[in-house]
Amino acid sequence: MSATVRLTVAQATVEFLSHQWSERDGERQRLFAGCLGIFGHGNVAGVGQALLQQETLAHEAGEEPGLPYVLARNEQAMVHTAVAYARQRDRLQTWACTASVGPGSTNMLTGAALATINRIPVLLLPSGTFATRRSAPVLQELEAPYAGDVTVNDAFRPLSRYFDRVNRAEQLPGALLGAMRVLTDPVETGAVTVALPQDVQAEAHDWPVELFADRVWHIARPPAEVSRIEAAAELIRQAERPLLVAGGGVHYSGAEVALAALCDATGIPVGESQAGKGSLPHGHPQLLGAIGSTGTTAANAMAREADVVIGVGTRWQDFTTASRTAFGPDARFVNINVASFDAGKQSGVSVVADAREALTALAEELADWSVPQGYRDEQARLWGEWDERVEAAYRPGADVTDALADGLLTQGEVLGAVNELSDPRDVVLCAAGSMPGDLHKLWRVRDRKGYHVEYGYSCMGYEVPASIGIRWADPSRDVFAMVGDGGYLMMPTELVTAVQERTKVIVVLVQNQGFHSIGSLSEELGSQRFGTRYRYRSEDGTLDGDVLPVDLAANARSLGATVIEVASREELADAIKQAKAAPADGGPVVIHVRTDPTVYAPDSESWWDVPVSQVSDLESTQEAYARYLEHQQRQQNFLTPSESSEGA
Structure with a gap:
């Protein structure tokens, strides 16, 4: 016994x-x-x-x-x-x-x-x-x-x-x-x-x-069936304008090197989902950056003309597909995913396998094939044009800055300063509001684990507690949690846990007096930013009075965090350097900065499907519904026969 x-x-x-x-x-x-x-x-x-x-x-x-x-x-x-x-x-x-x-x-x-x-x-x-x-x-x-x-x-x-x-x-x-x-x-x-x-x-x-x-x-690494790789390679060989979409599965598999090798050899350009951002480092010649509703103009331009789209480790969320408007009606798909559930989406050739194993096998199968040089040149041109727009967002001109109220920065300025003054291995973190979209478009990732945006659930309040988990997972990296005032107010309490455990995390708290992202969306949908501002109720009963006297810097300080308040680009730069120099066991550092929510990041030239009221007495809503119908006409079902149903 x-x-x-x-x-x-x-x-x-x-x-x-x-x-x-x-x-x-x-x-x-x-x-x-x-x-x-x-x-x-x-x-x-x-x-x-x-x-x-x-x-x-x-x-x-x-x-x-x-x-x-x-x-x-x-x-x-x-x-x-x-x-x-x-x-x-x-x-x-x-x-x-x-x-x-x-x-x-x-x-x-x-x-x-x-x-x-x-x-x-x-x-x-x-x-x-x-x-x-x-x-x-x-x-x-x-x-x-x-x-x-x-x-x-x-x-x-x-x-x-x-x-x-x-x-x-x-x-x-x-x-x-x-x-x-x-x-x-x-x-x-x-x-x-x-x-x-x-x-x-x-x-x-x-x-x-x-x-x-x-x-x-x-933890298994299931290899791809040889016939699936051969079918995928055959479809790609027929392509004149292939595009690869890298999802989170690239990171979880540790497939970044295999992806770079495939793209170096073939010239296939890469767009990245939120979870897949950083699959290729900034500066890689095939990198087009973010794709979809919060994508770059470079990736989205290539997506519209792509004839074969290769999804690797992506679940094809609506932001990635721009609500099924990112790709043309004739695009064909190769879906590489460890889960058959995700590999079976979008129709096309389904390759159920570990991302690293599949990309390595695909590179071998395509060893003698590459895209024309002209296609590589087009990638470089589109990316160069977008990168100039990023620079303009990071360093806005006088036409923008002179219009700002005293002490206000643009969100692009804030992201640019953190991006440029943090170390390549540091981690930027976000989850909800307008910053995930801006980070997806603008952030220059220099390390495979340097970008952490939760956009599957986009949960307000994720940022502060998640920064602790990231820091514990790898204490050699500083973590910059980018959070707006709306997200911060949802869940600031884990600052106390960071104090208790002497965990150094850097929280960049962006105060813009309300819901920046939803305010913008509300305006786009004809709802006039209703209910999205943090303001007093005025005498007429609307929430359009003076801004609330809420002091989030004092709140963070009361929870035990070291707080640095800034009111200029120069002060922000000094604060980032000071936070970086803080002791590893010194607990959380909060950088409080105020921004203007009406200054936006460069447009993605894309769409996100959020229904608009079909009938309304408001002219703003009527105009928004007309725009909605125009976008909706471009949505694709991707119901073309799959490769397997054609007997291949």
Whole structure:
């Protein structure tokens, strides 16, 4: 009979997680860097006690705990921290997150959605009410009159790539092993939820010692079928104007070198999705930069004329396809993706494989082929024209600056200063508002991990907690979290976590008195920026009064951050240098700068489909709807027969 050890379910969970490893290409690392959490009734005596016990025993033995614990301030935010860490580590490592019964756990729902949409692994351990129901109804329990076994944690089911609830101790091994399988699968990964009722967490059980042995989970690199590569290469050989769209899968696969080799040899130009930005470094001759609704004019011009489009590791989100208007009606597609779900989009040749493996095989198949020199010259010309527009945004002329109020900069100036004064390996971070689009268009990426914009869920409040995760993932890099006042107000509390953990992150807080992005969108859609300004309600009842006297710099200072307020380009440059020079263990630095929200970045000459009211008494809305119909006529279905249906 196998030896056993008596532990509670929570203690067994912590011990098990401490012994999980991931491995890819022969390199092994702990799967879990630690556990983020906020304790309350439901987990304080379960997972909380287990983490305390492990930490106490480890310190008594002069060792580090296998699952270090970090106290967060907001449950949604701690999931963002874990997601950012996992993304920065190419999905090879992540964190577990524990929360209390009821609102503590359901606060993680937004983080779960973000993780699953972005295909990023994170383990969620929401606490539940009593499995025995002996004290029901307990504080914060949902009572569903139609089903006795429903709890608020069932809300995690549609948001998770794997969900289980451990109602009996015997169920724990199967639940944990199932969770590890999904977390380490590059196709299936996302949020994984193992719900733990509070009484079950504290229940003791005799566990086989084998459950706590080290386990190494191999991260697969599935190769492409030879016939799929041959079919893709044949279609590309027929192209006169091919274009490659690099998505996040290029980064997660570590396929940047393979992509550069293919483009160097063939001359195929590259446009980048938000997740794929940085797949080629700034200055590469085939780089056209961002593509789609927030793209460069260079990439979008090439996209409109492309006859073969090669998607690598992209899920073809509407911003990437400009709501299906980026490509012409005759464009044919090659889709390379580790997930058949994504590889099957847009019709065309589907190549289900790891991005690095597929690009390497494709380069070999196309070894004797390249685009004409004239096509390379066109790429260089279009890129040169766009790069001049970036320079103008970074250094606006007197016609722009003289019109600004005292102390205001343009957002382009702010991004340019950070881009030029940060180190090549530093990370720029953003998630929501107008800055993700401006960064996508304007930022010059110099390192494969230097750009981190969450645009799958575009979640306001992601920036501050995510900056902590990135810094923990790689302490050798400074992290610049670019956040507007709207996003900052959603979730500034993790500045306290950064103070507590002495984690240096640099937050560039851009104050523009409202929602810059949605204000612009509202105006475009004929809604006149209604409800997007941070202003007093005026005597006529509208929100068009004076600006609010909210001092975000004082707020950040009150949370323990070092704050630098700037009112000119010169002061901003000095602040960036000062922040860079701050000690690595000195905690967060917040640079507060005010900008004019009516000065925009260069136009992408593209579109994003947001419906406009079909009938209205407002002339502005009527005009917007007419423009909407014009754009809508250019949308493509891409329903041409797929390569496989043609019998190839």
